[in-house]
Amino acid sequence: MDHRKPFSLVRIGDGENICLAQNSVWPIRDVLKEPWTIKANHGERGVHLPNIRLRNELVQGIRNANVVGILLLNDTRIQAPKRLKRILTNKIFTHFNLSPRFTCDACxxxxxxxxxxxxxxxxxxxxxxxxxxxxxxxxxxxxxxxxxxxxxxxxxxxxxxxxxxxxxxxxxxxxxxxxxxxxxxxxxxxxxxxxxxxxxxxxxxxxxxxxxxxxxx
Missing domain, CATH: 3.40.50.10660 (PrpR receptor domain-like)
Structure with a gap:
């Protein structure tokens, strides 16, 4: 802020992973089965799926962010199945060729x-x-x-x-x-x-x- 330069921090958790997985590392039918998605489609998450435009904007957001928060491999703080956490993030980042220069703890x-x-x-x-x-x-x-x-x-x-x-x-x-x-x-x-x-x-x-x-x- 002292240098008046733009800076952004984003964080990737299970919800972001599910949205990013749409028609990339998962077929839409699998995305729609997730409890998180069911809640989202009942108006509880601020998004409705499927939404490929949303997915693409999330990818661009990660590319443009200065720092990207990701979960620890052994994270136990986020109340979500392990398969929806860092393991899925890694698959998604590989699929979209995402390699943030700076990362931090998503929490x-x-x-x-x-x-x-x-x-x-x-x-x-x-x-x-x-x-x-x-x-x-x-x-x-x-x-x-x-x-x-x-x-x-x-x-x-x-x-x-x-x-x-x-x-x-x-x-x-x-x-x-x-x-x-x-x-x-x-x-x-x-x-x-x-x-x-x-x-x-x-x-x-x-x-x-x-x-x-x-x-x-």
Whole structure:
């Protein structure tokens, strides 16, 4: 942020893997059998499958991101079958020839809210929030952490992507960093926002749940 350069972080978990597997490493019929997909198609994940355009945008998001979070090979933190985690990520990355220059733990969003250093970085920065919980997040960040939240954008579904990107561009002179809690869609939004605005965009996932209850160290 000090150098005013674009930066984006995205994270790949089981949901992203399932969306990326469509007609690549899995046939659509197998994707549609997954419990995650069934929930998604009942409106619980912000996407509906099959959606090959979504898959392709996720691939592009991974290519454009500065840092890509991936799960540990022996991950036990994500409540999903092992076959849907790092094993599937590796197959997908091989299929699409994805080789991120920088990677980190996909669960980084669970840890960083617990550290005072993270909040110190955000102090004196203008923060934009994108989430279906954006207004609730703002109240906590302002009242508990004294952050300068200059904007909130509600987002709950992939079909809102273009509208949200337009809103972000209109606000590009009013924020330094955007925290995105939008499920799978954050992998699409974060790199596009960073490239279009020159700002920092983080796929924050369910990190908002952690900072609403966390104790910093």
């Amino acid at each position: 980084i969003n669970r840890y960083i809210p617990k550290y005072k250093a993270f909040w110190d970085v955000l102090k004196n920065r203008r923060v934009l929030l994108i989430s279906q919980h954006a207004n609730e997040m703002k109240r906590v960040l302002v009242n508990k952490y004294s952050l300068n939240v200059t904007g909130t954008i509600l987002f709950s579904d992939y079909r809102q992507t273009n509208r949200v990107l337009k809103e972000v561009e209109m606000l590009k002179n009013k924020f330094d960093i955007v925290l995105i809690s939008a499920g799978v869609n954050a992998v699409i939004l974060a790199p596009k926002i960073a490239l279009r605005t020159g700002k920092v965009a983080l796929d924050f996932g369910q990190g908002h749940k952690n900072f609403m209850k966390s104790r910093t160290v």
